[in-house]
Amino acid sequence: MHILLNKIKEKIALSPEAEAYVRSISTEKTIPKGTVLIREGQTVRKIYFVTGGCMRSFCTDSHGKEHTLQFAIKNWWISDYIAIYNDEPATLTVECLTESTVIEFQANELIGIHAQFPEFEPYQRNNLERHVVSLHKRILNQLQLTAAQRYDLFLEQYPDIEQYTRNYHIASYLGFTQESLSRIRVEKAKK
Amino acid sequence: MHILLNKIKEKIALSPEAEAYVRSISTEKTIPKGTVLIREGQTVRKIYFVTGGCMRSFCTDSHGKEHTLQFAIKNWWISDYIAIYNDEPATLTVECLTESTVIEFQANELIGIHAQFPEFEPYQRNNLERHVVSLHKRILNQLQLTAAQRYDLFLEQYPDIEQYTRNYHIASYLGFTQESLSRIRVEKAKK
């Protein structure tokens, strides 16, 4: 919990009351590998802050193929934001790729925290803004880079994630097959 | 201008003072076709609200190929948000695809408007949240749909945009070539 509070305090001043409130709407949990925290079709009531391990969100298409939207490791937030912001049932699944430690928040209380503690407003705004930037960049990368270039960039930007994931997790995040990833690795090794 | 103020008033109550402030930080303009409003490499000081016509933002890759990040028609906002939120020079170009009418805002004043008029906070927050949702959906579509499916969805979601754009604009938004778009259209017509 202190890891998150410290993160927040880097950005904003936090009164003891606000800190107590954050604690009151959250629970620290250890999640076993393979656990599904948010399931497609269900109402999304939680947002997770990852303090250890690795989680991912993905959708499943009509052929049963999975497409990874996001990974989350230490210090990242994860949930189904499409569902939360649109107030719809989940279209994503959020699962635990390794045993992980998380801080689980009530989604509506976390999203609305600025109503009670306005000091959170710049923190939340900044998170949203950075989220938009990273999504814009991802779209541009997807449009202009080859599979191998996207993989190189992934390794560069998220060197810590690969240790937690299966090949097909990464492939499904980058938009190609696990077989292609295998071939890309062989080509890289030749150089 | 009233078109934007009405849009805002659908979401929040707007005091006369707040309304006056919005007017004070913006200018209505008519922009000729082909005008570049934001140029790669330069500092981004403006955000545009489109009231008529069509604009687009795109990046140019190392081979000179353009990749469209966003279109904006009536009632849409456009700028280089990567540059603004990261406080960096523009990586995108924003150009006018047809003669357009826009309301031009000072970026920093618009972004910071909630400091003076807190009633704007939920409006801005909601815009950011919807922005995140639309980007998530676009990424998932890019990951799971074929070129033809993406084009069909584009027509469904943005039926008004095609009239303003060249084929290569749409192709570069959807992530394929204009020649492919031409072939996709032929296939569609056969059915």
Add this chain to the structure above:
DNA sequence: GGCAGAAATTGACCTATGGTAAGAAATCTA
């Protein structure tokens, strides 16, 4: 209304990536 330049189409060919399947390797589990 005709001409010049831009855009779109089309066809031939090419390439990156996908699909399948089998075997090898890694990992889990009893």
Add this chain to the structure above:
DNA sequence: TAGATTTCTTACCATAGGTCAATTTCTGCC
């Protein structure tokens, strides 16, 4: 630690989509 299971690799072939070039069609503009 052996056996079972999952994951990864590899080889072969298939295909969506890209590239290039020629042609046709559209659009402005005088």
